[in-house]
Amino acid sequence: MDCWKQERSNTWTFPTLILCLYGFFFMMKPSEPFLTPYLTGPDKNLTILKVTNQIFPVWTYSYLALLFPVFLITDYMRYKPILLLQGISFIITWLLLLFAQGVLAMQMVEFFYGMATATEVAYYAYIYSVISTDHYQRVTSYCRSITLVAATVAAVLGQLLVSLADVSYFHLNAITLASVSLAFVCSLFLPMPQKSMFFHRKGVSQTLPGPDKAVAAVGADGPSNCREDEGSVSAERAPTPTQQADDAKPQNHAFGVLVQLSKDLRDCYSSRKLLYWSLWWALATAGFNQVLNYVQVLWDFRAPSHSSAVYNGAVEAIATFLSSVTSFIVQYMKINWDLFGELALGIFSAIDAGSLFLMHFTTNIWACYAGYLIFKACYMLLITIATFQIAANLSMERYALMFGFNNFVALAIQTILTVVVVDSKGLGLNIVTQFLIYGSYFAVIAGIFLIRSICMLVSSKCERKIARSCKEHLNRAEHESKEQIVTGSMTRL
Template sequence: MLGTQIGVSLFKVIWKSFGIFIRRKIDPATAEHHRRVYWGSKKPELRGQSVVKPGHLLIDCTVFKEKSLKEIYQKIEELIHCFLCFIKHMVTLYKHSKLCSECGGRHHTSLHFNTSNSDLQLPVMNALFSLAENYPYRPKVLLSTITVLKHDASGHYHEARALLVGGNQCSFMTEHCDPENIIRRIQFPGNVIWTFGGKKPVEMENWLKITLYVSLFACFRDFRPVDSFYTSYLTSPAVNFTSEQVSREIYPINSYATTSLVVIMFLITDYLLYKPIVMLDAFSSIIMFLLVLEPVTLFKSKISMVFLGLTSASELAYTSYAYAKITDRKLYQKMTGVIRGSNLLGKCVSSTFSQIAISYMHLDYSLLVYLSLMGSIMAFVVTFFFPSVHSSVYFYPESPISATKHKNYKTIDDKSHKVATKLYFEKKSPTPVRVVLNQLFLELRDVCNNPYLLKYGIWFGFATGIYFQVLTYNDVLYLKLNNEDPVNNKLYNGGVDAIAFITGSFSSYYIGFLKVEWQSASNMFFFIGSLLCCTSLCVCYYTSSLNLVYIMYIIYCFIFQSMNVVARSETAKHLKHESFAFIFGVAYFISLVISSALTYLFVQGTIYAMPVNVQFLFYGLINGGLALWYLFSILISK
């Protein structure tokens, strides 16, 4: 019996020694924890560090207990001992079941800062060094946060907690920097609106949803198969207007109506919070196509041009709506490219279908009117899914109001019922018109005093005005060349429009995601683009080949759409305030004034009645003047 007990004891000693040997090989720090380390150890790395007699535990030493916390901390750090059990190992490599009974920290209760013998002055650590080099344990880190209100896709505000600074050693603090618990500690609620090195999920989801809705609207809005053959429809036997009536009596009404209505539109868009104007855009298009259903009279055609002008005047509302709903200006270039690409995609699909319907299916032009009406109805339906805008820059601004509320926070130190101050937004009553007009004037003055924005405004006014003229009277030029040589100059208006719009769509989408420093590269880009537009339009005057005119038209649309995306996105990004509808409306109004002036002076013949091919030469020379202006800007900047 005695021999059995001796054998079992011997086996336990051997087994324990073997276990310690294995643990040393696998994890020396953990194995070190199971050894009794004394303050007066004779180990080489601890030799000469004795402050008490060897042979007893540090935790039981009376001399140790009489030392100040500062001396104890210095000695423990010097010996690389655990702050919980005073044994040599890193605190993160061994799980202790007991913590400080005072604060729950990862240190022994006798080392708590609020004890009577605490004269410890915490050192200010250099943020360039790792915390592990200063403290052998991992303290809790306090990050600066703030309660904010973030609006969702519907415009409603929700409380979220945002990080103010990055989670790096240059910006955080530990609990030891606040020994008296002056700083309120709360558990992180988890509804992050900004993560370091990541994205903003609320903002990203909002951007995708708004862009999708607006892109669908733009696609259906411009699904108008009749546009490619509208002149042919009005001059067909079913309607029986002459080409002279179409170009001088019907089409000019569109320019005049758009010019007069656009002023009203961009002034009331902000007041009506964008969405009603977007709905008016689609609804007026529906009325326009209803008026040109057979039988068509001259009076109905002129009235339809008024509603077409209303549609054109409201065009900026849906892009301004997108800018107003998306607050991150870094997304403006992408969003503009996607929306503009969707707009041109709708035109491409409608032009392709119209060309197939006329050339291969031999359908009547009136069917194209019905299909265009269906596209406008679909666009009107999509507007009901648009989230409402609850505030605007001028008439309905939102102001932060400070409010103090008592909330029950779950804190680290189990303290609750803290007093929290937060910000919420209160919707003001409508601002007086006089104040709004003064704000609009100041906004316009700021834009005019900014050379970078003024450059885009001048280009937008002249280039877009010329673009309107080209889109309006290209059918007249096609029909003229077709009548001169019906055999060689066959009409492929729909197919050409499809190619022009799809290439413009691709260029808009690509430009939207192109990472270029436009402040330095814009002058060269617009110089080359304006020069190519000048060349393509001038060729239309010198040639009698309709196919070559088609090619020049495709090139012109491709270049214009590329420059248009850059001009819109850069203007939106550099505005001081979110006055998108007003600034774009002013630029749009200037372009319409230029278009109406050209129509009144040279199309209707008030000064000189230009033939349609001479008009294209004149439009090309205007683009040439823009190219020279940008070339001069390049030379001046150098």
Template sequence: MTSITCNSKSIGIRLKQYFNEAKPFLMYCSFSFLFSFDPSEPFLVDYFTNVLGIDPEIVYQDIFPYWTYSYFAFLFIFGILGEFIGYKTIIIIGMVSKILTIAVLLTTNKLVYLILEQVTDGLSYAAYIVFLAYIYFSLDPNEYQKMSCRVNAGYLVGVVSSGLLGQLLVQKLPLVSLLSISCGTNILALILALTFTNHKSQQKFSIKETFTDLINTYKNTDILRWYIWSGIAISIHQIVLTYWQSLFLQINNDQNWNGYISASAYFFASFFAIIPSKLGNSINNIQNLVLVVFGLLGGALLMVMGFGLNLVISTFSLIIYNCCFEFMSPIVNVQIAKKLSSRIGLLFSFNIMIALTIQVLVQLTVGKQFLNLDIKSQFLYYGGCLFVLSFGFSVLFGFLFLKKKFFTKSNSVNDQTINYISINQDDDQEQQQQRENIDDDNLQDEIYLYKDSRSIERDERKPLILNQNEIHNKV
């Protein structure tokens, strides 16, 4: 009985320990999954145009841009607020906002409210960036890379499963039903967020210290390369996710396949998102190569989509492009987080703000204000941006490699010269020591000879002294 009791206690302890270790994984991945589970997302343009009766031109020019503006503004606001009120509170605000977004879509078709809906949706996604920083604070930094990849995989699985579900239901149910399902999953995500532990930055917020942290961060060349890459790549990726439905509509004029396309893109990307967690620190050895290769590949795929040869080729290009980005995303986040010592949430948010600034500039450039490009030409432009980025990194890394090689070679020559000089100095010192030893030996010999001569002299004088004593005694 005693052994059975001990075994049951040990099993209970092991199960409790296992649950404590698995609890963060289950909570964070489940939240990420529920946040991204939106069966209506692939058919959002269809909902605006066919259900709400909004002109497609108004959707792209007057409604969708407010998502970017809202996302940009609230990233900065939440990055600062997280330092004061904690990241959990920001996450809860974001989920409430996401529920309000769907509520607006379900109740009105007025333009001002649809713009407000984009504002609240951008707010919720800004809060999700704070959630990624929250993960860093709640775990050991060494576990962040694995958890970041797993959470990203959970997000992608949510997109895939919701896309497939939406594709299956869209033929049988109205789009309003898909929005209702999305609202239900968001409510579950809100309930889960309420169970999170609140984490705040250990440092008190100071504008001067924050500005100093930002300056020091951008002085670090290791972080700077990742910031530049993520700033441009994220901005291009956000634009692609916003406008790929419009591009495919021009290619095929049919949105019945959007659910399958979205699900496929994120299904395969979910496998690529896990790969960095398996590579570990070995990714540091090829990080420069990864930045260049994936930038070139992504640019080429966007250009293929821009040519718009047919729906199949464009679909495969979108899938491969999304796999490349989701592979790079956790790598970039981890490399940046490793170099940061404080204010993770604020600096993460500031990085995304830079990306959004670039996104706004790119959208203004291709829009009717400047180049006025059609949707296909825009994708060619986006691919060209990634090509220019990769070419710039290639030149930079090539220069750094040659500089390092030349510096190493010059150091080797200097080391050889120093060794030659030191060897000669050692030889001179050895010869000097030998001369000093010889002089010491000669001096010792002279001393010994002198002592011997004095000894002989004393021996010769001794008999004389004895004879004088004898004479004295006799007298």
């Protein structure tokens, strides 16, 4: 065991380097901020209505259909094959985007892009299968940072090529194809993991000696190791979602794992704190993804690309930078999140709603850009806080499970929004009215959490007042008792 850990500790640099290269190239897509102008321009000659109501919804549907099975298959196949599948999906996406024509072909583009998005879970999960626990924080930081850098570089490069070098959108997509192809080549050099988080666990002791075993048994009996009042020690010692299934017969192993995962979900969501943070996560992420998916259409409506200068790349670069700054400052915010966390969710969700209403009512493209920057920065700030609050109370396996399920719920909500609001088979609303709906959606989220936070603060204040009253009463009683004792003593004298 010790030799195995030492070997993994000594070999973390190579997979980390390859992962960072892979992350850089698959995020290095300079054509992405200009997708809508490309589809509605002379290269594809599609109308805004077809792009909005018939093509873009396919991404949401395919993502929803693939997310849950991909989540399980990713762990079962130990990540690398899914990374290869992601690379292939990206390549097919941009080959079709470059050379195919028509609505059906562009719907196929959205399907394969949905597959690539669904398989993205393998990128971060791979880290924990080949890297020792000593390097988790460092490697996670490297991989997340490199993707942010790549997204920023891609947006800036795309804007510079379009504005200064007059490069066509077709050639931007050709550059993206070259980048995702390099990402696929990098993934070929990744070592194949020997274990995974749920289905293939190696180097983990099945029985814990002495007191540790007793602690593990207590943690497995109920939701206690998911709740916020548990320490990090119990989270580390608590059994992982698959330890109880490991004793089953080989043919029943997969079924046992699924049963255990369902029990873990039930236990984790029995914590009220985690439930409300997860509720905000799912609701806000659904709205955020919906806005991200259709904001280019709104920009193109406010300032048509065929007659106006397009600054989508510059706006995305600034938005990414602001998002990284807001995510970074979270670590310096000394706030009692248990008491004021939901108030923050309500306030910043209200700001998100206001920015979306601004994008709906204004006809100025610069105001639209400003609203988007505010919207994305606020969401990234809150999702970082929510991620920390959930992760701080769970073991890694349970966090991964809860993260996946929250995203699945978010995608289900997003699909409902798409079917009702966007799809031509539903209401098929125009893009301006859609943003009125999205603003109202975030206003409802803000209302839910503001009302709940006010109730929590009032309840907390009442509890403190009662506690203070009880303390004063006890102090008074104690003082009177002492006075009676002194008086009695003097009377006897």
